[in-house]
Amino acid sequence: LFCWCFYVVFFLFFFLLQSLYVKVCRENHSTLGGKNQCHNFPSAGTHCKSRPLDLVFIIDSSRSVRPTEFEKVKIFLADMVDTLEVGSDATRVAVVNYASTVKIEFLLKTHFDKAGLKAALARIKFLAAGTMTGLAIKTAMEETFTEESGSRLANKNIAKVAIIVTDGRPQDTVEEVAAAARVAGIEIYAVGVDRADMKSLRLMASLPLDEHVFYVETYGVIEKLTSKFRETLCGKRLSENACMCEAQIAFQMKMQFTIQELRENVAVFELRDS
Template identity: 30%
Template sequence: MKSRLSLAAAALLALLLYSSQAQSQDTQCWTPAKADIVLLVDGSWSIGRLNFKTIRNFIFRIVSAFIIGPDRVQIGLAQYSGDPKTEWHLNAHPTMESLLDSIASLPYKGGNTMTGLALSYILQNNFKPEVGLRENARKIGVLITDGKSQDEIILKSKSLRDAGIELYAIGVKDADENELRAIATDPDEIHMYNIKDFQFLVDIVEDLTVNLCNSIKGPGEEVKAPTNLVTSEVTHHSFRATWTAPSGHVDEYRVTYVAVTGGPVQELLVGGFETTTGLEGLTPLTEYVVSVYSVVGEMSSEPLNGTETTSATNMVVYDETSTTMRVRWEKADDATGYMLLYKSINATEPQLEREVSVGGDVTNVLLENLIPNTAYTIRQYALHGEAASQPLEEIGVTCASYSFSSVTHISHILKYVQRHGLL
């Protein structure tokens, strides 16, 4: 059964979408990187129930920007006042739906502002492997508070940073800016926010989302491109492209192809577990540039590029006699000429390969002076200036020849058959 938002979460989401002050829905964080984020929320009496609802809406907006899941972003939350409390651990909500449900029903705790105690608490209780912390994930803590701490915070926040946890500090109204700077990871212009009132939290949603997303990506984080592009199965109207997948997760591949001479760029999407696709509906004797991109969410890798040239159209060998045969083919667009190479493959003596060249308007050639009862390989190249297409190949076989005595012998046999009514 599909999971659904609770009525509270659905109502909250509707309110956010309706509000004229709502964050643009274009602010999203699409990245293959993993992150474990613990939100540390001040629930002291100075906040008040109405402002706590505003904080809840603020968290709802921020969380909605990420891809939630065991292989992407996990979010835990602890609320503090006099004594910190874990509302849910990192691994408690593997889906966006269940996480938003919990945010919508987050209770207001009440109590004193013991920020130092709360910082120690999340290090000892929330950033732990047994509750979902992953070794290869970015570790991020986000503090939201409205007042000055009633205990020591400098050493407590340093312990978190020394453990490799990147800290954001968001202060509202009566928060102490010096404390916020001491808690936040450098640089302060990225990790520290000091807001005059709760109603202005909405104004930092977009900037905070972007900064958090950059923290999740980390320095130099990018989607890896595929490698080793190979083309095969070339015909006059299609060919196949195959590549090697990069390490790491890929949602899908975007394959584009366009004629070197210009024209519309064609695009198709291939599932992330597939590494080959056929390109069809192409023009004969045309060179194409193929580009393959890894796609994760809305992020794309650098392209893997290659080229391939389609062959000329189909060729037919017909009207074979003992010393001649005809070859015809369909005209290739923009061909300036054609070259045919042919050679016997079962003659009693080795034969040199012969060549016939014709203009671009010719699509039918007579091959003469052939050896009777002999197979010939025929290769046809469509020419476009100095460029040659992939060859079309066929085999033609000349008929056997008969001497005069053989013909006379056959004639006698036919007369005998007719005389005795055998025909």
């Protein structure tokens, strides 16, 4: 009877202690210290590892976009960069800035670290003129998604992704050039803000449209899309919660000591009982 009671109590203790370690970890405290840290992982038990991309942001800085709003777009891009694994063998990022003319701010081969990339984003200047979205897509396809500009070969199986951010109606044709870009293997996401023409966004974007067309009411809330894109661009969803993994390590260390103590106590009890 004693043995059965002992094992019941032991297993209850086992599960309660492990749950405690997970709870502590999820509250942004490390159970171990050192490199085994857990911070801000979702409690649902999954987190995302971003896949390598050749990613080009195509941003509208036409007259309809106020300078203060353009700064919010730059903050959004910087926040997006923070969610990515940036590097020559990871995600490469380029930016195409457009109004009535198109300016390639930097290429996919230019920046392979987040610090340099975010500094370059901060230096982008507002153009303030028309809205030549079709020309911007064509420029991105022909001048940034090329091997010479840092885009990787098709046999590397690196996804080519363009994210267009605009608040207006294109002053040129977008349907044909966007279709050509998609045929060339470029996945297009269209983000509309405020007065953006939804029909044009749908003509530009890849299918399915409900996964590639986004809309926000103002530039003031565009940062809400950061988490959405983090999930959308997720390459590998890790089903094992990092807190659970860390907690198990700490738990095992604790249990090794606890089990040894329990064995010694049981041995003493059995000797007395005999």
